[in-house]
Amino acid sequence: MKHVGVDTSSKAIHVVVLDEDENLIKTYKAECSIKKSFKDRFPELMDNFARILVEDINIDTVDYAVIEEPIFAQNRNVVRILSEVVGAVWGTICLSDISAQLVDNGTWKKNILGSGKATKDDIMKYATEKWGDNFPEQDYADAACIALYSVKENKDGGT
Numbered sequence: 474m475k476h477v478g479v480d481t482s483s484k485a486i487h488v489v490v491l492d493e494d495e496n497l498i499k500t501y502k503a504e505c506s507i508k509k510s511f512k513d514r515f516p517e518l519m520d521n522f523a524r525i526l527v528e529d530i531n532i533d534t535v536d537y538a539v540i541e542e543p544i545f546a547q548n549r550n551v552v553r554i555l556s557e558v559v560g561a562v563w564g565t566i567c568l569s570d571i572s573a574q575l576v577d578n579g580t581w582k583k584n585i586l587g588s589g590k591a592t593k594d595d596i597m598k599y600a601t602e603k604w605g606d607n608f609p610e611q612d613y614a615d616a617a618c619i620a621l622y623s624v625k626e627n628k629d630g631g632t
Contacts, residue, residue: 474492474493474534474536475490475491475492475493475498475530475534475535475536476493476536476537476620476621476623476624477489477530477535477537477538477539477571477620478616478618478619478620478621479538479539479541479616479619480541480612480613480615480616480619481540481541481559481562482555482558482612483511483518483551483554483555483558484504484505484514484518485502485503485504485505485612486502486503486518486521486522486558486562487501487610487612487613487615488500488501488502488503488525488526489613489616489617489619489620490530490535490620491617491620491621493624493628495603495621497604497605497607497617499529499530500607500608500613500617501525501529501530502610502612502613503518503521503524504518504521505517505518505521515557515558515561519561519562519565522562522565523565526565526566526569527569532569532570535569535571536571536572536627537571537573537574537623537627538566538571538572538574538623539573539574539575539576539619539620539623539626540559540566540573540575540576540619541559541576541578541615541619542576542577542578543555543556543558543559544578559575563575576619580622581618581622582596584622584625584626585599585618585621585622585625586599586618593611596611596614596615597611597614599614599618600613600614600617600618603617603621
């Protein structure tokens with residue numbers, strides 16, 4: 474049984490796969506050209522994500538996926554863009570016949586780290602202690618903790 478955690482932005486989608494024993498299986502990053510406008514880079518970003526999902530991850534062995542909900546930002550354009558990426562990721566995962574849910578960042582942080590207000594440093598420290606030095610970027614550590622949230626929720630029958 475595999476669990477996927479997904480952390481999104483307008484420029485990259487970080488994906489981490491864990492097994493049911495909380496072991497880190499693999500990390501992935503879907504990227505796009507940042508020199509383009511969001512409208513122009515969105516198809517490239519989603520195509521790269523779909524390719525990872527279909528070609529790199531054996532989707533037949535993935536049981537659950539959890540995607541971090543868009544975070545609240547003062548700039549409504551940022552919220553709109555993040556919402557579009559999250560929605561497209563969620564739709565792509567659902568079309569792959571993988572059970573998926575969205576989770577608020579405060580919820581997964583509280584569940585995994587004990588505080589819904591855990592900092593980036595707290596997350597990186599936890600992830601590195603649990604899985605080693607496998608996180609060249611913060612977003613991988615976030616995605617790993619989101620995948621761990623999936624493992625824990627599904628062990629308890631929560632999703």
